[in-house]
Amino acid sequence: MNIDEIIEGISRKDSRSISRAISIFEDELLADKAEELIRKLYPKTGKAHVIGITGPPGVGKSTMIGRVSGFMAEEGRKPGVLAIDASSPYSRGAFLGNRVRMQESLGEKGIYMRSLTNRGFKGGLSLSALGACKVLDAAGFDPIIVETVGSGQADLDIMSVAHTVAVILAPGLGDEIQAIKAGMMEIGDLFIVNKIDREGAFIAMKEIQDTLALGPQDKWVKPVLGLNSLTGEGFQEFIAELDRHWEYVNTRGDGKARLQGEVALIMESIFRKSLERLMSDEGGAMETLRRVYSREIDPYMAAELLMEYGIHDPARSTRLK
Amino acid sequence: MNIDEIIEGISRKDSRSISRAISIFEDELLADKAEELIRKLYPKTGKAHVIGITGPPGVGKSTMIGRVSGFMAEEGRKPGVLAIDASSPYSRGAFLGNRVRMQESLGEKGIYMRSLTNRGFKGGLSLSALGACKVLDAAGFDPIIVETVGSGQADLDIMSVAHTVAVILAPGLGDEIQAIKAGMMEIGDLFIVNKIDREGAFIAMKEIQDTLALGPQDKWVKPVLGLNSLTGEGFQEFIAELDRHWEYVNTRGDGKARLQGEVALIMESIFRKSLERLMSDEGGAMETLRRVYSREIDPYMAAELLMEYGIHDPARSTRLK
Numbered sequence: 295m296n297i298d299e300i301i302e303g304i305s306r307k308d309s310r311s312i313s314r315a316i317s318i319f320e321d322e323l324l325a326d327k328a329e330e331l332i333r334k335l336y337p338k339t340g341k342a343h344v345i346g347i348t349g350p351p352g353v354g355k356s357t358m359i360g361r362v363s364g365f366m367a368e369e370g371r372k373p374g375v376l377a378i379d380a381s382s383p384y385s386r387g388a389f390l391g392n393r394v395r396m397q398e399s400l401g402e403k404g405i406y407m408r409s410l411t412n413r414g415f416k417g418g419l420s421l422s423a424l425g426a427c428k429v430l431d432a433a434g435f436d437p438i439i440v441e442t443v444g445s446g447q448a449d450l451d452i453m454s455v456a457h458t459v460a461v462i463l464a465p466g467l468g469d470e471i472q473a474i475k476a477g478m479m480e481i482g483d484l485f486i487v488n489k490i491d492r493e494g495a496f497i498a499m500k501e502i503q504d505t506l507a508l509g510p511q512d513k514w515v516k517p518v519l520g521l522n523s524l525t526g527e528g529f530q531e532f533i534a535e536l537d538r539h540w541e542y543v544n545t546r547g548d549g550k551a552r553l554q555g556e557v558a559l560i561m562e563s564i565f566r567k568s569l570e571r572l573m574s575d576e577g578g579a580m581e582t583l584r585r586v587y588s589r590e591i592d593p594y595m596a597a598e599l600l601m602e603y604g605i606h607d608p609a610r611s612t613r614l615k
Numbered sequence: 616m617n618i619d620e621i622i623e624g625i626s627r628k629d630s631r632s633i634s635r636a637i638s639i640f641e642d643e644l645l646a647d648k649a650e651e652l653i654r655k656l657y658p659k660t661g662k663a664h665v666i667g668i669t670g671p672p673g674v675g676k677s678t679m680i681g682r683v684s685g686f687m688a689e690e691g692r693k694p695g696v697l698a699i700d701a702s703s704p705y706s707r708g709a710f711l712g713n714r715v716r717m718q719e720s721l722g723e724k725g726i727y728m729r730s731l732t733n734r735g736f737k738g739g740l741s742l743s744a745l746g747a748c749k750v751l752d753a754a755g756f757d758p759i760i761v762e763t764v765g766s767g768q769a770d771l772d773i774m775s776v777a778h779t780v781a782v783i784l785a786p787g788l789g790d791e792i793q794a795i796k797a798g799m800m801e802i803g804d805l806f807i808v809n810k811i812d813r814e815g816a817f818i819a820m821k822e823i824q825d826t827l828a829l830g831p832q833d834k835w836v837k838p839v840l841g842l843n844s845l846t847g848e849g850f851q852e853f854i855a856e857l858d859r860h861w862e863y864v865n866t867r868g869d870g871k872a873r874l875q876g877e878v879a880l881i882m883e884s885i886f887r888k889s890l891e892r893l894m895s896d897e898g899g900a901m902e903t904l905r906r907v908y909s910r911e912i913d914p915y916m917a918a919e920l921l922m923e924y925g926i927h928d929p930a931r932s933t934r935l936k
Contacts, residue, residue, distance in 0.1 A: 329915055332913065332914070332915065333913045333915050333916070336910065336913040336914070337910045337913075340910065553904045553907050553908055553914070554894050554900075554904060556907075556914050557894075557903075557904065557907065557914045557917045557918055557921070558890060558894060560914050560915055560917075560918040561890060561893075561918040561921065561922060562886075562890070564918055564919075564922065565883075565886050569879060569882060569883070572882075573875050573878075573879060579875075582878075583874045583875060583878065586874050586877075586878065587874055589657065589658045589661065592653065592654045592657040592658075593653070593657065593874070593877050593878045593881050594650055594653065594654050594881055595654075596878045596881075597878055597881040597882040597885055598885075600878070600882065601882060601885065
């Protein structure tokens with residue numbers, strides 16, 4: 295299948311084409327194809343609500359996402375789920391079993407579910423997630439639910455592809471949770487305490503509300519909701535809040551502002567590619583670094599000299615002319 | 616104090632000048648001064664062994680660093696300690712009390728200790744840490760111990776300023792630790808299990824060794840050590856392994872390769888500054904984003920158009936001519 299065939303398949307909602315397209319974003323060696331795919335798909339996109347769901351391990355994200363996408367499918371929506379694995383090569387595979395089971399049970403309800411990983415360079419996974427969202431958007435899925443496992447900066451970065459971010463926590467995760475959840479307070483639009491039947495759940499909700507009150511106050515007051523993935527309690531309210539936030543994003547007239555993140559992500563990927571190229575350059579880079587090492591020049595001068603070589607891909611610049 | 620006075624003070628090991636210099640790196644508004652400081656200090660640096668110490672909350676990093684720097688001071692070395700706070704504005708201050716107590720007790724032994732934070736943009740903290748290391752290096756501190764609290768990508772990124780990275784863990788941190796420590800396996804040169812007297816400590820050491828065996832094998836075989844910060848058990852071996860790794864870094868003839876990270880960090884900071892400028896540009900950026908929003912152009916085209924404006928600071932480019 296070439297890119298045009300894949301794009302034609304995506305328009306028909308052909309699952310083989312969709313899977314093939316998403317796989318392209320997992321392989322750093324196919325970066326040029328990935329770019330071509332995003333560029334060609336772009337005019338067909340822009341309809342889907344992208345919902346990011348993040349939270350530390352052990353809070354029950356996968357089960358919750360299974361339930362919420364199930365309820366949405368029952369309402370006649372066409373949810374697609376992307377589960378992003380930002381874990382290191384050392385722990386890769388740990389979540390796989392769980393994912394396979396989830397994929398099977400969602401597939402029966404007509405919900406598309408796919409895991410996404412990236413063996414490439416730092417920051418590459420955000421771009422892969424962005425690309426996979428464009429594929430599902432062009433295929434007519436709406437909403438697109440993007441789940442990140444884990445709790446690092448990489449997970450938070452990936453959330454920049456979402457219109458709405460729901461942070462999920464659970465009672466009784468211990469003291470470590472204080473540090474882990476730090477970066478999550480900024481990025482969350484909604485906060486969920488899962489396993490609401492457990493001891494400490496209402497205290498956890500109260501703690502989140504208190505922490506939010508310390509932060510900057512926006513026109514959007516961040517709701518804190520309780521869920522029980524076993525009984526389904528709280529899910530209708532959760533879906534209503536997701537819709538209300540999507541409405542909010544679309545009506546406050548700054549949909550364009552959300553694009554800043556998208557374009558910045560792509561600029562970063564172009565920059566990182568150039569950086570890798572410059573740093574691996576046996577000619578200029580090594581000679582420049584030798585001059586820094588001998589203290590002949592300082593590292594700012596080195597950075598400037600290397601950037602003069604061109605942060606653009608030379609092949610790319612000509613395309614603009 | 617102007618920059619030249621500060622630099623003169625640093626050479627005299629004047630603690631007021633050192634503190635003032637490090638504060639410059641904490642304030643994003645002083646980015647130009649920070650650059651000037653790094654450039655002017657650079658010729659006076661390159662002697663100190665920079666040791667990064669990282670690990671999840673609750674493993675006893677601060678106490679361990681207090682002990683190891685104390686032992687080093689007794690041997691006649693001049694350790695400096697930088698404790699980096701990558702936490703969000705929501706949790707800021709949580710670690711402060713602990714830090715103030717640590718600063719007082721180390722100060723009595725002639726050990727310089729300083730906390731470092733950064734209220735600025737993403738990625739800024741790594742550059743601040745780099746700058747603060749240059750200040751301590753120029754002031755004659757050796758080794759420089761850089762501690763990060765927390766466990767996110769930001770913490771791992773900061774470790775790129777270190778020559779040797781020690782990852783510290785403790786027994787009994789629960790399942791979450793599996794996910795948290797993922798990124799740490801790659802960056803660690805040494806692994807420490809603290810609280811070696813606790814139940815499960817030897818199992819934890821064995822688990823780390825098993826996990827390391829799954830990763831790429833290098834000429835440097837990563838040691839796994841046990842420590843007891845209360846009794847001092849294991850500290851002489853820890854210091855010997857730190858020295859052995861520094862020897863290894865210096866003799867394998869690729870000291871220059873370590874500079875790649877340093878220069879790349881500075882290039883990233885220049886890039887991010889340009890990105891912020893381009894994205895906040897009410898003229899070009901907004902018009903370009905509007906064209907993406909209306910699907911007239913795709914985001915790659917937008918990225919290229921914006922980068923044509925110049926990823927360099929125009930004021931900066933002329934300096935090279």
